[in-house]
Amino acid sequence: MAVISYIDAVTMAIREEMERDPKVFVLGEDVGKKGGVFKATQGLYEQFGEERVIDTPLAESAIAGVGIGAAMYGMRPIAEMQFADFIMPAVNQIISEAAKIRYRSNNDWNCPLVIRAPYGGGVHGALYHSQSVEAVFAHQPGLKIVMPSTPYDVKGLLKAAIRDNDPVLFFEHKRAYRLIKGEVPAEDYTLPIGKADVKREGEDITVITYGLCVHFALQAAEKLAGDGISSHILDLRTVYPLDKEAIIEAAAKTGKVLLVTEDNKEGSIIGEVAAIIAEHCLFDLDAPIKRLAGPDVPAMPYAPTMEKFFMVHPEKIEKAMRELAEF
């Protein structure tokens, strides 16, 4: 099995889907000739032509809205937001339109649209190239939000998103793009949206997280294993709707739960995870639910000192995991 990078898995999934289904196409800023500012769509323009790899005018609401229109018609558009931070002009289209089309038409219309957006910090991206925006969309029934951590998951989940009959927001961690490599099968496969994945089995503490933080948690778990602390790590993969069964099972397994996100703490995805655990796991808990997240400031600052302070990193996770293990 080939070892490829996270971003190559993105490109691979899109290419295979475009080859498989002529209704699949890509639209966004700089996705064509340039192949994307991160090169996520590299080579697609050459392979499929400008008709199916469309460089759009710089207008996010139109990228989402045109994608929605095409999806309602029956196409399978993959719209790219250049940075998750720039999705805000398209929020009305995503929340008022895409999320509600099936429901408001009583199942007459649907909207099989994928919106991809690179998110996340630790890349010296400052306030507007570092944000995690998933929580903005994570109380919008009708949307699905996928945030994979590994190249294997990227390929399987992006293909599933493209084939899904409802709108999917697919957030890719931009620092993971070239940092994270992994084995990815050449053949076609999909992974179920809405299912979390146990990335490490353990007995003493449970860490529930998603995206790049999964890798930080795995690194920390490796260190703690040397001290005899066994960590169970659940990767949410889909952050909306959440995989309640998997969350409850993972929380109940050790009774000590650490929730990690690199988003601001208050109102983040992990608050909802904590609520699910609180509702279902009272008798299994052996410690208060612990959260590790970014500080409640508007976004990640540019200066390296402040950026590091904001970011979740393996040392922070390790410290939190150790405290929990010792509780």
Place this chain on the structure above:
Amino acid sequence: MAIEQIKMPQLGESVTEGTISNWLVKVGDRVNKYDPLAEVMTDKVNAEVPSSYSGVIKELIAAEGDTIAVGEIICSIETEGGEVVTAEAPAVESKPEALEGTADSVSAAVRPNKARYSPAVLKLSQEHGIDLTRVSGTGAGGRITRKDVLQWISAAGEKAAAPAAGQAVSQEKGQSAVLNQPAAVPAANVPLAAGDIEIPVTGIRKAIAANMVRSKHEVPHAWMMVEVDATNLVEYRNSIKDEFKEKEGFNLTFFAFFVKAVAQGLKEFPQMNSMWAGDKIIRKKDINISIAVATDDALFVPVIKNADEKTIKGIAREISELAVKVRNGKLKAEDMQGGTFTVNNTGSFGSVQSMGIINYPQAAILQVESIVKRPVVMNDSMIAVRDMVNLCMSLDHRVLDGLVCGRFLARVKEIIENMSKSTISIY
């Protein structure tokens, strides 16, 4: 033929009422369905309300200028035969299978919950040394609820108190076998900063904590205060205190006078000298006054037994002796037993008002505050500088009510205000 009613429609999303500007029909008029009946004015719109029926106007129930709530009847119409009167349209039946996957599929299965203890239940059981296997649960699946444990604690308290009826209920007996453990200190997560000192909680402190928590937790405290003019008492005591000290060798404190006054009040209001015992209240015969004596880091409550039978001098002596014992660490367990009512000398710290926590299982605690000079209106017309003192009392509202406590405090006030050379003897 049928009589149909026209109701005030809701004209606008947020509108709750409408005013009839004028009727466009009168009684006896023939109208067709959708013909206008009245002009109606609301906060949002002015509109003509049409008829929902064809027929003859029978009655105009609302008058012009009346403001009518949405849904209230404004007029009635006698309809001709054949009018299809429709009830509120029904709803179709939902196909439940179509709902799968949308509803929350995680449901709590009903399972035996007897041995599943919530953190709150566990904490309580540890604080009170309760064997949870002996407690029956009233929650789902037999789960023991926090309330179940609280009831168990309260029942255990009654059992312990019951055999003592008619005789002395001593405080250590009041603490039954299951309750003899001091309170576990709540595991609050207090962050430590540089320079903070951690003081282990042991012995006396632990016992104080347990007693306070228990009293505050179990006893419904009510609170009352009276203001007492102690000018005469101050004059009298100040005039003899030096002589007394010289003669007797110990101080004649104001506190002794107050304890005496309270003891006399208790004699006259025996309800005050009571204890809660679950299904009964025990009225104590002996008047044994607990007095609070503080050291730098602890609080002791030795008892002046049969205070009502003692002279002021006798009480002053006991106070002095007990205080010395406390400070020298010579206080014995029996010195602290048998109290029926507590008097606390909060005034010694300069306090003028405080809310005491009742010394469990007594029914009340009285705080004697500082004597301070204050301008007071005398005889409605004159302002004088008087020595005033506040007496604050916390009471167990299960045992006592405001009326008796008010009378008791009024009596104590009266006793103190009348304490002077001519009315009392210290011997």
Place this chain on the structure above:
Amino acid sequence: MTEKRHEVLGLSDEKVLEMYETMLLARRIDERMWLLNRAGKIPFVISCQGQEAAQVGAAFALDREKDYVLPYYRDMGVVLTFGMTPRELMLSGFAKHEDPNSGGRQMPGHFGQKKNRIVTGSSPVTTQVPHAVGVALAGKMEKKDFVSFVSFGEGSSNQGDFHEGANFAGVHKLPVIFMCENNKYAISVPIEKQLACEKVSDRAIGYGMPGFTVDGNDPLEVYKVVREAAERGRRGEGPTLIETVSYRLTPHSSDDDDRSYRAPDEVAKAKTQDPIITFGAYLKETDVMTNELEKEINHRVMKMVNEATDYAENAPYAAPEDALKYVYGN
């Protein structure tokens, strides 16, 4: 006798009578809904009155077998032309289970019916404009020759989605007909406080497409300009912006009292230009419609309206738990 302008456009007498009847049907359904609202039977109405000519004229110029329409909330004339029935519109008014637009989930005026290619819409205005562009883009990719027709008010022509969508369609030469039904008011705010330019169609040049302003009270003029736009679109010549100027004869909605912001004289004057009256007069002047035929049409229309009302009023609501359905498809 007046010139038969419709013949010049290739429209038969039957066709223009059909147009008239559709306009009248829209008007009568709308009027009935107001009565039902004032009688307390339906909570909300938002009107087409005064814009029927523009709506019906435009919709008749499209191909009702393949074109897509993305109407805005006043477009009863468009959806009637595209196959939605009076009964279906009444079911929507009463929020009943059988309402094809939304099964009773949305307010009336939020049209959508896939089988007739009426694309579902919402309340935030102008969001349908980029959708129309997306539909046209899909058609172009699939090598179909349909056009996508989207309408909106002059107030909406200020929304970013109008400009973003128009620009996208202009850049990619997509077969979209942007039709602004200028009825002079965005609720209470008059056109001069909405636009700095003289006409909405002046905006077309910014997006590389032709722009036309026509009399929205004349269905034939609207028909002509929309048909030409559709032909341009089918030929691959890109989008067109059309502005139809008419007047909103009712308050904004059943919740609005327009007397606080416009003079009754102004409304009365506009009513003399009411397209139902003026187009009816044209048909009589040209001997297409006799008094008898007019009566017959009126009778037929009222019968449809009455039947639709009775049916919808007695139809069942959705089951309460239906509120949980159709969040996701799978």
